[in-house]
Amino acid sequence: MFRPTSLKWRLVWRLVPLQAAILTVFVLTIVATMREGGLFVDDAGMPLTTEKFVHGLAFVFEMVILPNLALLTLATLIATPIVIRRALASLSEAAVQAESIDIGQPGTRMIVASVPDEINPLVRAFNDALGRLDDGYERQRRFLADAAHELRTPIAILQIRLESLADSAERTRLVEDGARLAALAEQLLDLQRLSQPGTQRARVDLVAIGQRVTMDLAPLAINAGYAICFEPEVEHVPALGDELSLARAVTNLVQNAIEHGGRHGMITVRVGRSGTITVSDEGAGVPLDQRERIFEPFHRLQPRPRGAGLGLNLVQEIVRWHHGNIAVADAPRGGAAFTITLPLALPK
Amino acid sequence: MRVLLIEDEPEMAAALTSAFGRFDMLIDHVPTLAQAEAALASGVHDAILLDRQMPDGDGLDLIPKLRARGIGVPIIVLTARGEMADRVAGLDTGADDYVAKPFAVEELLARLRAVLRRPGQVMSDTLCVGRLSFDCSDRTASVAGTVLDLPRRELLVLESLIQRMGRTVLRASLEASVYGFDDEIQSNALDTHVSRLRRKLMDADAGVEIHGIRGIGYLLKRAPQ
Numbered sequence: 001m002f003r004p005t006s007l008k009w010r011l012v013w014r015l016v017p018l019q020a021a022i023l024t025v026f027v028l029t030i031v032a033t034m035r036e037g038g039l040f041v042d043d044a045g046m047p048l049t050t051e052k053f054v055h056g057l058a059f060v061f062e063m064v065i066l067p068n069l070a071l072l073t074l075a076t077l078i079a080t081p082i083v084i085r086r087a088l089a090s091l092s093e094a095a096v097q098a099e100s101i102d103i104g105q106p107g108t109r110m111i112v113a114s115v116p117d118e119i120n121p122l123v124r125a126f127n128d129a130l131g132r133l134d135d136g137y138e139r140q141r142r143f144l145a146d147a148a149h150e151l152r153t154p155i156a157i158l159q160i161r162l163e164s165l166a167d168s169a170e171r172t173r174l175v176e177d178g179a180r181l182a183a184l185a186e187q188l189l190d191l192q193r194l195s196q197p198g199t200q201r202a203r204v205d206l207v208a209i210g211q212r213v214t215m216d217l218a219p220l221a222i223n224a225g226y227a228i229c230f231e232p233e234v235e236h237v238p239a240l241g242d243e244l245s246l247a248r249a250v251t252n253l254v255q256n257a258i259e260h261g262g263r264h265g266m267i268t269v270r271v272g273r274s275g276t277i278t279v280s281d282e283g284a285g286v287p288l289d290q291r292e293r294i295f296e297p298f299h300r301l302q303p304r305p306r307g308a309g310l311g312l313n314l315v316q317e318i319v320r321w322h323h324g325n326i327a328v329a330d331a332p333r334g335g336a337a338f339t340i341t342l343p344l345a346l347p348k
Numbered sequence: 349m350r351v352l353l354i355e356d357e358p359e360m361a362a363a364l365t366s367a368f369g370r371f372d373m374l375i376d377h378v379p380t381l382a383q384a385e386a387a388l389a390s391g392v393h394d395a396i397l398l399d400r401q402m403p404d405g406d407g408l409d410l411i412p413k414l415r416a417r418g419i420g421v422p423i424i425v426l427t428a429r430g431e432m433a434d435r436v437a438g439l440d441t442g443a444d445d446y447v448a449k450p451f452a453v454e455e456l457l458a459r460l461r462a463v464l465r466r467p468g469q470v471m472s473d474t475l476c477v478g479r480l481s482f483d484c485s486d487r488t489a490s491v492a493g494t495v496l497d498l499p500r501r502e503l504l505v506l507e508s509l510i511q512r513m514g515r516t517v518l519r520a521s522l523e524a525s526v527y528g529f530d531d532e533i534q535s536n537a538l539d540t541h542v543s544r545l546r547r548k549l550m551d552a553d554a555g556v557e558i559h560g561i562r563g564i565g566y567l568l569k570r571a572p573q
Contacts, residue, residue, distance in 0.1 A: 156450035157363045163453045164367040167573065182450050211564065215516040218561045219454075222569065230563030 007088075011080050019072045027065050031057065090114045094123060104195070106134045141192065148188040155182045172223045179220060180255050180311070183248060187314040190245035194321045201322065203345050204246060206237040210271045213250045221254070225263040226281075228254075231270045238345040239275050241322045246342075249315045253279040253338045256311060260284075261335060268331075275324075278339040280331035291328050315340075350374045350392055351460070354384040354407060355399040355426070364397070367453045380404050388414060393421055395460055398443070400427040411441045422463035424456070454514040461511055475510050478555025478570045482510045491552045501526050502545040505538070509558065509568035519565040542566055 002009045034040060040048045040056070048056070097110045109127045112120055159178040165171040193199065214230040221228040250269070257267045257279055265282030272278065286294060297313040319326045324342040331337035351368065355361045356379050365375040376393070378384045381404045388396070396414075400407040411423060422444040444463040447456055461475075465484070475482045482489050487503050489496045498506065508517055508525045519538065526541065527533050539560075546558045559567045 152450065153357055153360065157357075157359045159450055160360070160363040160367050160453055164363070164370060167570065214561065214564050215518065218516045218559075218564065218567055219452075219514055219569070222559050222561075222567060227559070228561055228564075230561070232563065 007084050008081050011084065012076055015076050015080070016073050019076065020069050023068055023072065024065055027060065028057075031060060087116055090116060091119065101130065103137065105197075106137060141195070144188065145192040148185050148192065151185040152182075155185055176220060176224060176255070176258060180259070183251050183255060184311060184314070187245070187248050187252065187311075187318065190242075190248055191314065191317055191321075194242060194245060194318070199242065201240040201242060204239055204241045204243045206239050206246075206271050206275065206277055206342065207232045207235065209243065209247050209250060210269050210277055213247055213254060214269045217251060217254045217258070221258050221267050224258050226258065226261060226265065226267045228267045229269070231268060233271060234273045237271055237273055237275060238347075239342040240345045241342060245318045246322070249318045249340065250277055250279065252311050252315050253277075253340070256338070257281040257283075257336070265333070265335070275342045275344045276339050277342075278337055280337035281335040282331065282333050283335045285330055285334055285336045286328050294328065295326065349394045349464075350376065351395045351397060352384065352387055352393040352421075353377045353397045354381065354402065354410070355397070356380070356402050357399070360399075364453075368457075371457060381407065381410050384410060385413070388419055388421070391419075395464060396421055396423045397456075397460075398423055398425050400425060408441045408443070411443055415442050424459055424463060426451070426456075452515075458512045458515055465511075475513070477510060477513050477568070480510075480549065480554040480556050482506065484511075491554045494552070496548060496552055496554075498545065498548065501541050502548070505541050505545055506568075509566060512568075514567070514569050516561060516567045517565050522565060 002012070035048070035053065038047060040053065042048055042052065093114050094110045097108070101108045109130060110123050112123050112127070115123050155178065159175070159182060162171065162174045162178050165174070210232065211230055214228060218228050254267065254269065260283055261267060261281030262283035268278075268280045270276075270278040270280070295312050295316045297310055316326050319340050319342070322342055324340060326338065326340050329337050329339065349372075351373055353361055353364060353375050355364070355377065358379070361375075361377040361379070365377060368375050376387060378387050381402050384396075384398075387393075398407045398410065407425065407427075414421075414423075423442070424445045424447055425443045426447055426449060445459045447459055475484065479491050480489060481491075484507070487507060489498060489503065489506055504526045505522060508522050523533055523538055526538065542558060542560070549556055549558070555571050557569055557571045559569070561567060
């Protein structure tokens with residue numbers, strides 16, 4: 001506990017020699033004063049010789065100063081940790097506040113009032129630094145939101161131009177890419193919107209969401225060479241969430257299936273009564289050792305010129321905001337099956 | 349058909365104009381609300397595509413002014429804001445429909461056709477896809493000038509599908525357009541109509557495909573060449 005860097009060690013290290021010096025000076029002053037007053041005489045009543053006096057001093061040092069010094073050192077060793085612990089107790093409160101500082105809760109500061117005056121400048125400086133970080137984070141956040149927003153119009157124009165091209169395999173691919181680009185920009189905006197404090201989860205119907213997404217993406221899937229179907233297990237599956245961002249997350253999964261499903265077979269969107277939405281394809285699937293990593297930002301199975309490595313990560317972020325989870329497994333016929341699981345809404 | 353496009357983004361206007369040109373639609377483009385009011389005085393437009401965020405105000409504010417002047421042309425509002433509250437605001441002010449950006453051209457065309465087909469609106473054009481043409485006024489389908497002999501319900505199915513060509517039509521809305529309130533619908537009757545229609549279109553080499561989307565509905569698109 002008395003490590004050289006600790007406050008206790010530093011205090012003891014300075015206090016003990018100081019106490020020794022004070023004690024020595026104190027005792028010696030008393031002794032010298034007594035000699036001046038002629039209080040020291042030998043058996044014959046004569047003043048002491050210097051030699052005898054020095055001898056006496058050594059005796060005083062041994063019998064008075066050393067034991068007292070030992071006592072003082074012991075007292076210091078015991079008292080210092082207690083004093084320091086008491087003095088710094090208010091810091092642990094500040095530490096609890098510091099624990100709660102998180103990127104999701106800008107504006108959190110440590111309270112200065114409870115901290116000893118000597119440590120105040122540190123806490124203030126720390127709070128100022130937090131303020132600068134908050135500002136910087138807010139600027140970045142706004143930049144990302146503005147950038148995603150600014151991308152919307154050019155992407156919309158791009159999509160219209162692509163759709164105006166004459167039918168060809170190339171057009172089909174370009175329209176797919178345009179749709180993916182649009183979905184990415186929208187998902188970035190979703191995340192920005194959801195990260196605003198006070199964004200509420202509402203009652204949504206997963207069946208309605210799955211149906212709408214399947215309906216919207218059917219032309220894209222069919223043009224790419226797939227059949228697509230929608231399989232709700234029951235008529236309604238009420239969950240808590242944000243409808244727009246959930247629909248976009250499912251859209252992203254279907255687009256992912258279109259891109260990686262091998263351009264043949266069936267893409268199935270299934271909604272389970274326990275609050276699941278599963279999108280499966282009949283492509284090559286995702287190897288076991290990749291199943292965690294594909295949700296990391298900018299991860300791809302193979303480096304390839306098209307497709308973004310951000311898509312699945314955005315889906316995961318949105319699902320996390322909903323307190324749900326996402327996992328990938330083998331589809332019944334060998335492809336990939338991505339399943340989003342969401343907390344069900346309580347019955348009304 | 350002549351459409352007035354009120355949109356401040358020149359690139360967007362140019363892209364839409366060329367996209368609509370493929371479907372034989374004439375687009376007049378104005379970049380401000382003030383110019384839109386002037387252009388509408390000519391009375392030559394069949395429909396209006398209205399962007400919300402205009403340099404001289406919210407596009408929605410134009411709608412009551414037009415309606416007050418007795419201009420009943422159908423209006424479709426285009427907006428980047430996809431929120432539900434905005435949608436309600438759009439329809440409350442007298443817009444006929446609402447399309448959120450980004451949208452697919454085919455989606456916009458389908459909505460345009462839908463508002464033009466509402467009672468009181470004129471729409472007598474023929475819809476063409478592949479080698480198939482469908483005359484909406486007398487509900488006849490023909491391939492290369494030869495009229496196909498289709499029963500009424502298959503024609504109704506074809507009409508619904510071709511009006512939203514390239515897009516998904518929900519099973520429920522197909523059933524609604526094919527059967528009256530009093531008709532008893534058998535669960536697979538629609539599928540029977542569609543598969544017969546599909547076969548006939550294939551035999552006539554119409555150059556279109558009808559895709560079934562299990563759990564959702566059907567989609568009609570041009571066959572790849």
